[in-house]
Amino acid sequence: MDREEIYKKLSAVCASKKELYSTLRSLPLDVVGDVLLHIPDEYSELKDALPTMATELVQTNWTGSSGYTLLLQSSAFVRAVSSSYIALTGKTLENVNILDFGCGWGRLIRLMYKFSPPEKIYGCDPWDKSIDTCLENKVAGNLALSDYLPEELPFPGVKFDFIYSFSVFTHLSERACNKALKACRKAISPDGIMAITVRPKSYWDYHVDTMDKVDREKMKSDHETVGFAHTGHYHRVMEDGDILYGDTSISVDYISRNWKDWEVVGTDVFLQDPFQTVVLLKPKF
Numbered sequence: 290m291d292r293e294e295i296y297k298k299l300s301a302v303c304a305s306k307k308e309l310y311s312t313l314r315s316l317p318l319d320v321v322g323d324v325l326l327h328i329p330d331e332y333s334e335l336k337d338a339l340p341t342m343a344t345e346l347v348q349t350n351w352t353g354s355s356g357y358t359l360l361l362q363s364s365a366f367v368r369a370v371s372s373s374y375i376a377l378t379g380k381t382l383e384n385v386n387i388l389d390f391g392c393g394w395g396r397l398i399r400l401m402y403k404f405s406p407p408e409k410i411y412g413c414d415p416w417d418k419s420i421d422t423c424l425e426n427k428v429a430g431n432l433a434l435s436d437y438l439p440e441e442l443p444f445p446g447v448k449f450d451f452i453y454s455f456s457v458f459t460h461l462s463e464r465a466c467n468k469a470l471k472a473c474r475k476a477i478s479p480d481g482i483m484a485i486t487v488r489p490k491s492y493w494d495y496h497v498d499t500m501d502k503v504d505r506e507k508m509k510s511d512h513e514t515v516g517f518a519h520t521g522h523y524h525r526v527m528e529d530g531d532i533l534y535g536d537t538s539i540s541v542d543y544i545s546r547n548w549k550d551w552e553v554v555g556t557d558v559f560l561q562d563p564f565q566t567v568v569l570l571k572p573k574f
């Protein structure tokens with residue numbers, strides 16, 4: 290990869306957003322991620338035209354790592370779900386309506402520029418700081434604040450071909466999961482795919498509990514017997530005495546038994562982020 294050549298190629302078309310994003314889509318996935326990680330100051334017009342990177346602190350606090358380490362994890366997830374999407378639907382992710390549910394600072398939305406133009410990319414998150422950070426960094430796409438217990442998604446009338454939700458169901462309470470699933474179910478196309486990540490039981494052996502103490506054995510036992518183990522972060526959003534956000538592990542068997550509106554059509558694991566098991570879901574009719 291010759292970075293200079295790529296910056297020049299993109300700079301030549303950056304006066305037109307349409308052409309710029311179309312040129313970005315012609316590049317390999319990892320190159321799209323690489324370009325958006327750092328654009329040298331000498332390409333100032335290109336820098337102005339594309340999203341900037343969230344600060345090191347935001348990346349680490351929200352997603353556990355930053356820079357290249359994080360990009361390799363992000364890109365492994367996107368590769369995994371884009372190939373699963375092809376295998377399950379016979380179509381590529383190109384030019385389809387994509388939703389990032391719980392988009393955070395926009396880390397994965399940036400990689401979706403490989404597939405669809407920004408006007409077909411959507412991101413929502415119930416935390417105002419997430420959406421504000423996306424906007425501050427000029428993340429392109431349709432961004433909106435959602436509810437912690439949503440009835441509907443904040444994009445009336447839009448049907449999604451692909452919804453993904455990374456490291457969100459790994460945190461939600463059972464009540465918040467159910468509400469999120471219902472809202473996504475209403476907005477997914479009949480032949481759409483939803484990819485979420487969940488944590489396996491072994492997560493609890495590695496859980497860092499400096500902030501919130503947790504009974505690891507109880508969590509493992511809940512995972513084994515119920516299939517769903519959750520501990521709320523005491524400082525997080527509450528609704529009628531319920532803490533909606535914390536740490537959660539969910540078994541695939543629990544999903545098959547309890548999420549009646551969805552069918553589990555695949556699972557995947559990638560070693561770059563071994564505690565994020567991908568579960569692929571199709572709407573059931």
Ligand SMILES: C[S@@+](CC[C@H](N)C(=O)[O-])C[C@H]1O[C@@H](n2cnc3c(N)ncnc32)[C@H](O)[C@@H]1O
Nearest residue numbers: 351391392393396414416419437455456457465
């Ligand atoms: C660990 S971060 C992951 C962010 C992003 N998905 C990523 O992988 O970079 C969890 C995100 O879930 C969001 N979140 C919290 N409660 C939620 C809910 N009930 N529905 C959707 N997202 C929620 C948080 O605001 C936060 O942005």
